[in-house]
Amino acid sequence: MKSDPNLSPTTTPYNIRLNNEQPKPTTKYKTTKSWNPFVGCGFDCTYCKPSFGALLKWVGGMQHCPRCQQYLPHEHPERLSRIPSDKAIFVCEDGDISFAKLDYMAKVFQAISDPKFAGRTWFVQSKNPKCLEQYLGLIPRNTYLVTTLETNRDQGYGEISKAPLPSARFKDFSHLDWKKKIVTVEPVMDFDLEVLRDWIVSISPAAVFIGYNSKPDKVSIPEPDKMKLLCLIDELEKRGIRVLTKEMRDCKFVKKAYRDFIE
Numbered sequence: 390m391k392s393d394p395n396l397s398p399t400t401t402p403y404n405i406r407l408n409n410e411q412p413k414p415t416t417k418y419k420t421t422k423s424w425n426p427f428v429g430c431g432f433d434c435t436y437c438k439p440s441f442g443a444l445l446k447w448v449g450g451m452q453h454c455p456r457c458q459q460y461l462p463h464e465h466p467e468r469l470s471r472i473p474s475d476k477a478i479f480v481c482e483d484g485d486i487s488f489a490k491l492d493y494m495a496k497v498f499q500a501i502s503d504p505k506f507a508g509r510t511w512f513v514q515s516k517n518p519k520c521l522e523q524y525l526g527l528i529p530r531n532t533y534l535v536t537t538l539e540t541n542r543d544q545g546y547g548e549i550s551k552a553p554l555p556s557a558r559f560k561d562f563s564h565l566d567w568k569k570k571i572v573t574v575e576p577v578m579d580f581d582l583e584v585l586r587d588w589i590v591s592i593s594p595a596a597v598f599i600g601y602n603s604k605p606d607k608v609s610i611p612e613p614d615k616m617k618l619l620c621l622i623d624e625l626e627k628r629g630i631r632v633l634t635k636e637m638r639d640c641k642f643v644k645k646a647y648r649d650f651i652e
């Protein structure tokens with residue numbers, strides 16, 4: 390593997406990762422579902438179109454919703470009362486709620502705040518974590534707030550996505566007064582090891598989900614090599630951060646799969 394000047398000299402990922410332990414499939418936990426009373430996003434991430442966008446096009450076609458097919462931000466109020474019975478639910482996963490109206494999201498959070506759902510785990514994610522601030526008084530405590538930090542590098546990021554730059558996202562997510570946070574480093578883009586590590590450690594998330602772009606044949610993004618990614622995982626774990634992996638392209642490096650967070 391290539392050497393990288395960003396690697397810490399004390400990092401020895403092979404010590405912990407080279408084993409024959411096979412991971413569980415990197416799928417969601419079987420009782421984890423999406424619930425999408427709001428759908429759509431305008432951040433246009435290049436890596437979203439071949440995965441999420443394609444899926445939504447298909448689902449939108451099945452449900453005869455042209456706005457779902459085009460991934461335009463829109464509401465599905467008829468879903469407000471149809472919350473799946475699963476124990477862990479990604480709320481509005483098919484989009485980004487920073488494009489939703491405040492009064493509509495108030496109804497969404499009111500729906501999941503029903504005491505009968507107290508035993509559930511909710512996940513609410515945005516690539517614009519600043520928008521979560523206005524909802525903190527409405528979101529039930531059994532909710533993990535999630536944001537993506539695929540990289541720490543702002544330079545060139547505008548060619549990948551219209552979402553707030555990684556440094557702004559980090560700052561806004563850090564400032565959120567909320568105990569349960571998760572960071573996703575997915576799809577991982579090339580990063581500066583010590584900077585990204587320190588950002589994540591300072592957020593002190595309950596977990597970090599890490600994975601490569603799952604559609605490298607369809608979209609290309611600047612990526613770290615495997616050794617650098619393993620160093621990041623190692624550095625985070627050494628500091629007590631729980632890391633769960635998704636697409637790693639080489640299973641023997643993986644110990645904990647994404648879905649293990651719920652188990």
Ligand code: SF4
Binds near residue numbers: 431434441483485
């Ligand atoms: S922010 Fe999320 S939902 Fe929006 S385009 Fe990017 S990956 Fe897709």
